[in-house]
Amino acid sequence: MDFEALVKHISTIQSTLQAQAAHAVNLALTARNWLMGCYIVEFEQNGEDRAAYGEQLLKKLEQRLNIKGLNERRFREFRRLYLVYPQLKEPIALYLTSQIRHSLTAEFIEPIRRMPSAKSAINIRRIPSAELDETKEWMLPADKLFNKLTYSNLMLISTIDNPVKRAFYEMETIRGCWSYKELERQINSLYYERSGLSKNKEALSALVQQQATPLQPKDVINTPVTLEFLGLNDRALVTESDLEQSILDNLQHFLLEMGHGFCFEARQKRILIDGDYFFADLVFYHRILKCHVIVELKIDKFRHEYASQLNMYLNYFKAEVMQPDDNPPVGILLCTDKGDTLVKYATAGLDPNIFVQKYMIELPSEEEIKKFISNTNY
Numbered sequence: 001m002d003f004e005a006l007v008k009h010i011s012t013i014q015s016t017l018q019a020q021a022a023h024a025v026n027l028a029l030t031a032r033n034w035l036m037g038c039y040i041v042e043f044e045q046n047g048e049d050r051a052a053y054g055e056q057l058l059k060k061l062e063q064r065l066n067i068k069g070l071n072e073r074r075f076r077e078f079r080r081l082y083l084v085y086p087q088l089k090e091p092i093a094l095y096l097t098s099q100i101r102h103s104l105t106a107e108f109i110e111p112i113r114r115m116p117s118a119k120s121a122i123n124i125r126r127i128p129s130a131e132l133d134e135t136k137e138w139m140l141p142a143d144k145l146f147n148k149l150t151y152s153n154l155m156l157i158s159t160i161d162n163p164v165k166r167a168f169y170e171m172e173t174i175r176g177c178w179s180y181k182e183l184e185r186q187i188n189s190l191y192y193e194r195s196g197l198s199k200n201k202e203a204l205s206a207l208v209q210q211q212a213t214p215l216q217p218k219d220v221i222n223t224p225v226t227l228e229f230l231g232l233n234d235r236a237l238v239t240e241s242d243l244e245q246s247i248l249d250n251l252q253h254f255l256l257e258m259g260h261g262f263c264f265e266a267r268q269k270r271i272l273i274d275g276d277y278f279f280a281d282l283v284f285y286h287r288i289l290k291c292h293v294i295v296e297l298k299i300d301k302f303r304h305e306y307a308s309q310l311n312m313y314l315n316y317f318k319a320e321v322m323q324p325d326d327n328p329p330v331g332i333l334l335c336t337d338k339g340d341t342l343v344k345y346a347t348a349g350l351d352p353n354i355f356v357q358k359y360m361i362e363l364p365s366e367e368e369i370k371k372f373i374s375n376t377n378y
Contacts, residue, residue, distance in 0.1 A: 015217075022217035029229050030151040031092045033074075037082030038089075040075060069228025073272075077155055084158040084166075091146040140170050149173060152180040152223055156187070165192050176209045179216070180223065186212070251297065251334075252282055261288035269294075271316055280313050291327040292317050295334065302338035302356060304346035311350040334359045 001009075044050055044057065053060055058075040082088075145154070153173055160166045169192065173183050191208060198204045255262045262284050269280040282295040294317065296310050310331040317329040330353045343356045 018217045025226060025230065026150050027095060027146070029226060030088075030146060030154065031095055032229070033078045033151060033155075034081055034085065034088050034092055036070075036075065037078035037080070040079050041082055068231075069225065074225075077158075081155060081158050085142075085145065085154065087142040088146055089142075091143045095146070140167060140174075144174065145170065150180065152225065153178065153183050155225075156180060156183055160187075168192050168195070172205070172208070176212045177214045178212055179214070182213045251295065255282075255284060255295075261286045262293070263287055265292070271313065273312075273316065278309075278313070286330075289327060289330070290325065292321065292329040293332065294329060295332045298333070298335045300336055302333070302335040302343060302346075304342065306333055306335065307343070307346045307350060307354060307356065310354055314351045314353065328353055331355065332357065 040058070040061075047053075050057070058072040061075060062071045149157075149170065157166055157169050157173070160169065169183065169187065172178070172186070172191070176182070178186070186208065195201050195204055252264065252267065255264075263286070264282075265285050266283040267281070269283045271278045271280060280294050281297045284293040284295070285291075286293050294310065294313050296306065296313070298306055310333050314329050314331050322329065328351075331351065333354065333356045335356065335358060338356055338358050347354055347356065
């Protein structure tokens with residue numbers, strides 16, 4: 001073995017086992033969420049005390065469990081996953097009994113085996129028989145769905161009502177090994193509809209797959225649902241350049257040193273809106289002004305969409321965070337440069353508490369730069 005072979009072997013084993021680890025985590029996540037959805041449906045249909053909980057079941061379940069990531073919205077997603085993909089019962093039961101049989105008791109395994117079949121589970125949705133036959137016709141093999149699609153992709157596809165359209169995206173996602181973002185982009189760009197209008201569907205498919213971004217192990221692990229499942233900190237969701245990280249560090253320190261009422265509350269504050277996650281760079285509460293102060297940092301010049309993003313954060317805080325005795329939140333947008341006219345037009349009609357400022361980074365002196373250039377070998 002020469003050095004190049006050593007590098008190749010280490011690189012190969014790294015990428016292979018990293019992908020395998022991500023795949024293993026995804027299988028466990030899909031199994032957990034599908035099972036929770038199944039349990040919820042079964043309770044709603046046959047629970048002895050289901051009438052006592054009624055429409056508040058999922059909310060009460062969230063409160064009783066008190067587990068991060070398991071909330072009413074997630075439970076609704078899990079329930080939908082089970083109702084759309086009841087055929088996952090067999091591969092999930094096989095996965096559980098083969099992977100963790102030593103740690104699960106018979107009291108847990110047996111109920112899984114006694115879960116409703118795919119046919120009876122689909123009937124819970126009260127689908128007419130003709131549509132039920134069409135749904136079966138377009139179903140991909142359950143083991144392929146379970147092993148080839150990430151949970152995030154399954155969850156996104158499950159929101160599609162048309163079974164043919166659902167099968168189309170299942171097949172294309174598997175074929176192209178799409179990430180969640182890529183699948184979302186294709187759905188939003190009406191790929192299915194464009195394919196129906198295209199005279200050369202194979203050529204369109206080949207072009208889409210060529211331009212698509214393939215799934216990477218980090219795409220499986222670095223998602224909000226997976227990180228919650230693994231119990232990791234929200235900070236793992238955010239990647240920042242060294243420059244941005246340094247500026248945020250110093251900006252946070254600067255505002256706290258100013259005193260005069262700034263109370264640090266959160267950094268990279270995660271905000272969930274319509275299934276998408278957004279991150280506010282710094283959030284403070286000003287005890288004298290009695291309002292939240294949201295600071296957004298951009299490492300480039302001002303763009304109109306930056307003002308819109310900050311305005312969205314302010315509206316979110318007004319509706320979801322602000323208390324009755326609080327004043328409306330204040331937004332501070334920091335950019336490396338700004339055009340006053342663009343700022344004027346971009347912020348017109350938005351929240352009046354948005355302030356756009358330009359910041360400067362302390363650079364090396366001209367003499368230091370000259371010295372660096374003269375000592376550099378080309």
